[in-house]
Amino acid sequence: MPLQKSISPWKSPPQLRPFVQQDFMKTLEKAGPQLTSRLKGDWIGLYRHFLKSPNFDGWFRSRKREMTQKLEALHLEALCEEDLQQRIQKHTEVEVVDLVLKLKDKLSQAEREQLPVHPGTLSKLRSHIEAVILALPEDLQGILQKPPTS
Template sequence: MRREGPLSLMTEHKEAIWTTYSPTTKPDTAVLNRLVDAGVSPRIEVSMSVVNNEILRRHFLELTTNFLAPFGPYMRATTPSEASSPFGNPPPLPPFQAGEFLSSLAARGPGKFLSKRTRSNWLDLYRRFLEGKNFMPWFQKRRRAAEQEQRRLWRQARMTADIKKLISKMSEVEIVDSFNSIEQHLLEEMQSASSSGGSAATCRKMKADLQTVFHVLPKDMQQLLLANPKRASLLYSNPDSPKLPGHPSLQGSAASEAKLLSFLPL
């Protein structure tokens, strides 16, 4: 009919839609064949509608899931490995650039599921999705959720980490870095506990870890750290911490440390 041109509409009545749009998807005959004819009985029609709705709902859910799968790596939260310290900052999520994403996707292909249900211009569907006004709000919302989940996972890892085991394998520079990281996490937890009712148990765990790391540092480094009044107040509340083999520890007893701290302004 399209080859006949618009004059064919003037000779006889025909229902048609004229468009330059080229569809990127094609009918899924496997799903269409599963749909049940409702029949003539109202009761059968209602029950068959429920069955058909469930078939279509599952189909479009699977179709949407496979379509969005290539965006997964940009929204995937990571957890610290067993060999790494959870007291550092989690790595940022991979940066997203639309051009690089489309080039990478074109090289990989649409995947087995979508290849059976899309035409050769399937990449245009992704391109239109990226250019649509709804993409960026959706993408940013999912990224924020992934970043929040990643912070939760790393916070949970810090709560279960064995700080003694971790620092026993560290160099002095790495131990100092760990001290600074734990101190920062402790301050954040204390602020959260005071403003939004954060966990007091988390604060106690961070403070105990801070004490443990402090006690394996050389004495001159300890005194340098204690020169900061705020830091001294963090350490003063719980002076007892066991020594670890393989690292120099603070000379003197807990009482001598308390005496030293008593001269520092708080």
């Protein structure tokens, strides 16, 4: 999982590094559960067996989806903490319209995937979108405030 400080509101969320079984097994010797668990046993053998089991694939996909959603949620929250009004003053109308469209996409994705965001984040994002739209000329406001057609 990438560090939270590597999440910038103005860049795409960081991607997860690919899982490499050999690298993971090497880390177990130095940072495995044997260091914190009171249970003794063949931890490396247990993990090796789990990685080969049919249960691993489903568990891994679930954890990967969970981490990807967490990164998307952190990115969304970083966007909500930005002063978008100040930011848009430095950009052209085309760039501001592009920002509105991207923010609407992020909002739609967050609602569709039910991202694990803090309470109030989605309403804050809606407010940001509305404020940015209101800073544009009236003709663009009308276009951007229309609900999307399916």
